[in-house]
Amino acid sequence: MPWLNAAGNLLLVAAAIAVLYRPLGDYMAWVYTASGHLRTERWIYRLISAKPEQQHSWRGYLGAVFSFSLAGFILLYAVLAFDGMGPDLAFNTAVSFVANTNWQSYVPEQSISYVAQMAGLSVQNFVSAAVSMCVAVALIRAIAAHRAAALGNFWVDLVRTNLRILLPLSIVFAVLLLACGVVQNFTESTALLPGGPVASQESIKMLGTNGGGFYNANSAHPFENPTPISNLMQVLMLLLIPFTLLRTFGTMVSDQRAGYALLLTMSVLFLLVYLPLTYFELHGSGTAPQLAGAAMEGKEQRFGIIGSTLFATATTGTTGGAVNSMHGSYTALGGLMLMVDMVLGEVAPGGAGSGLYAVLVLVVIAVFVTALLLGRTPVYLGKQLGTRELKLVSIAILIMPVLSLGGMALASALPYTRAEIIAGMGNPGSHGFSEVLYAFISAAINNGSAFAGFSANTPGLNTLLGLIILAGRFAPISIVLALAGALATAERASSRSAELPLHRPQFVGFLVSLIMFIAVPTFIPLFLVGPLAEGLMP
Known part of the structure; x- marks a missing residue:
């Protein structure tokens, strides 16, 4: 049911x-x-x-x-x-x-x-x-x-x-x-x-x-x-x-086929978060969730598990940041899925406008890799892609992990902000670590949601998170517009008959796999310390 x-x-x-x-x-x-x-x-x-x-x-x-x-x-x-x-x-x-x-x-x-x-x-x-x-x-x-x-x-x-x-x-x-x-x-x-x-x-x-x-x-x-x-x-x-x-x-x-390929890609990524998130919340471990029939802590009774997980998937998959439940009260593995949704680059489906240009950056990488594997010229919608475009998109995919992980490392290294982090953590151990990690990911990807157990309203964290938000917004925009400038003047392929069939399910599957491969492995060591460690505890 x-x-x-x-x-x-x-x-x-x-x-x-x-x-x-x-x-x-x-x-x-x-x-x-x-x-x-x-x-x-x-x-x-x-x-x-x-x-x-x-x-x-x-x-x-x-x-x-x-x-x-x-x-x-x-x-x-x-x-x-x-x-x-x-x-x-x-x-x-x-x-x-x-x-x-x-x-x-x-x-x-x-x-x-x-x-x-x-x-x-x-x-x-x-x-x-x-x-x-x-x-x-x-x-x-x-x-x-x-x-x-x-x-x-x-x-x-x-x-x-x-x-x-x-x-x-x-x-x-x-x-x-x-x-x-x-x-x-x-x-x-x-x-x-x-x-x-x-x-x-x-x-x-x-x-x-x-x-x-x-x-x-x-x-x-x-x-x-x-x-x-x-x-x-x-x-x-x-x-x-x-x-x-x-x-x-x-x-x-x-070319509506290109739009439908991106639509399918974003929809698959949405489901890859929504389904396991809902499963983890419906099968929450522990005495209280089992007595309640589900992990209802931090969720509104009028929305229930399903209304909460659907909203949570939508808001972390876009640059939404609005919440109708406390993400910090989700099961450990449920909280992990919310973080994964953000580290994907918010392309599931992403924000109004930002989701489209973020996924197009990843499409450029996918076209290059596909062309290399098949020994073909990288062409997307008639535009021949060169090394300039590849360099720009390579920089773009580094921005979010550098800002989130680098910002978290800097805040932990500076005595003043480290003291603020320790004081602001609502929980000790792995869950407290997850609260802090979630905050820095959310700021770097311009999401704005929080685990809600971490209080960041201190002078040092307000300033540092503000700077991360600023860089997370305008560094990608700068790269995207530079990429637009390169593509606008790029040579068109002599014939579109030689183009790769980038609208087919095979390419969509490859693009989904590539997005997961680019986004998730960088954060696995921190997930092991935070939500995975908490979720795997007996």
Whole structure:
């Protein structure tokens, strides 16, 4: 019966995505290729002194991303500091929301005003997600280009993403959340009835795979996620744009087979986490789980095991970071699966935009390896790949492990931050180690979720994790846009008849295996010390 429930929940979400896959994906492709501008968009271009006719090279596009994100960080930091937040926490929070990570080391309903929530955090929920989608579209244009150095205009892409995609979708889903019982008001919060403009923030939080929460209890709070229906809707919102962007990709490169291959890859990776995670939670070892029938500690009764594991798989497989259960209370092997989901590079299916460009980086590696094995020229969608592209993607796959493991090593080596880590660990031994490891992985991959047993709200950890989040966001974007610049000017293969059949199940299987091989082995020694050691204890 539980597995029937698990299959039913998954199929409901999959069916909704299947219905929206083509219309939403094609609509987004039209948004990014349309030549005309709306009147409102032209007003915005005049306001920010942007030239919509200007085309950016990859350096110009990257410079625009950096300048816009820096301005967003300064403004958000000022809003949070004016709201009374301390300097180190304001830095961490501003960096986190600008980087689409939304790591929360504070209690929102106690320390953030409605103005800061709406004018600060909610604005970044929109624009940080839009930046990721813009970078993904720039890479798509590069793949589809015929020796053209331009990747489009960042300001046009940014404005269109917000006005034509994110804003309409967020309004629709905010209304649906209101119908499910999510609150939306400006009533002053009390100890018993915390109010606030929740539904409007919740919709863009999920659609933009932003994470965080209006309340400290996040999506476990009954005013933020009141029913199993709202829970499924939030899972759908997390997965909707990352999956439908694959249709956008196929439309813009004029080859839907390539989009379907990526869709199958991401779906397989999602299942490879969801199924064992659900199994471990349904068969939790120990007296309490056996008496309860499952490992229900840290999970809401109204969602149960299945509603919790489906949400957890979706949020760790995207750059979501929102949680409807305490990940630190999962079984040891269940917690391991959540960490594996993040170290895969968040390509199952990844964040809004970031999942697509992350998986395309891995596709470039897979094409090179496949071509070498078969003695063929590496070609992807008509573009001949060279050593420059291989060097860039080789650097890209090193960023997350270097930041997470290197950051954790640095924090453990410095006496000041080591003392903060020891004081912040909610549990000793292997579980405490898992809490710290999870935090650094989450920061480096821009996820934002936490095991919830580790308190990182200290000056040293706020600063260090903020810097890791910053590097984890903009180092990959820099590499991806450099890769886009190389692909845009790359020679096209003389004939596409010699291309490898990269849309077939064999390649999908190889790509899934390659992603697992690249991502997981680096972390196995730490998993042995943390979740595996805890899970294998008698």
